[in-house]
Amino acid sequence: NAGVMQNPRHLVRRRGQEARLRCSPMKGHSHVYWYRQLPEEGLKFMVYLQKENIIDESGMPKERFSAEFPKEGPSILRIQQVVRGDSAAYFCASSPPGSPSTDTQYFGPGTRLTVL
């Protein structure tokens, strides 16, 4: 059973470009979470999605950031008009159906975004 897959693993963008980060949850998992990690810091929650629904986006910056988890295909975290401060590692996690509070979240390897 493959774990959480994220791609690309490394992404370099120039200021003003768009960044698209993809996450495929573990097989059978229907909850997806995105977290951001700045250097030397812990992870910060961004958004929680179920298929075709955004459940909680309280950790997402108000502008330029969006996330989706379509019926088919991976979850996408999209950052428009990137700025240097967006440089970070972005981690996706997934958990199985049911009450999410009782379940471990399984993390992917992350996408390291560098904005030049």
Added chain:
Amino acid sequence: SQQGEEDPQALSIQEGENATMNCSYKTSINNLQWYRQNSGRGLVHLILIRSNEREKHSGRLRVTLDTSKKSSSLLITASRAADTASYFCATVRMDSSYKLIFGSGTRLLVRP
């Protein structure tokens, strides 16, 4: 408010010694989890302890939880060089049910 603050921030020990890391938090929690992150890699889930549990073991890992003091500790016994990594505690608050709130981590170095 920030949850899950670990201490120490950095810990250097000799192989074979025990390593103890502590985590404090501020609000009532549903559960507390410990993760390991090797440099430049993703997170590996180590152990989950629920608010009604006081201690859990997994191999060389021992986790305690004291809800009255709002603190947890992670003990790694008989450490190995391969245990070198950053260790994070993460809490799930009672009013959240899913949002993991991470501390800034303890960077453990195990010298061979």
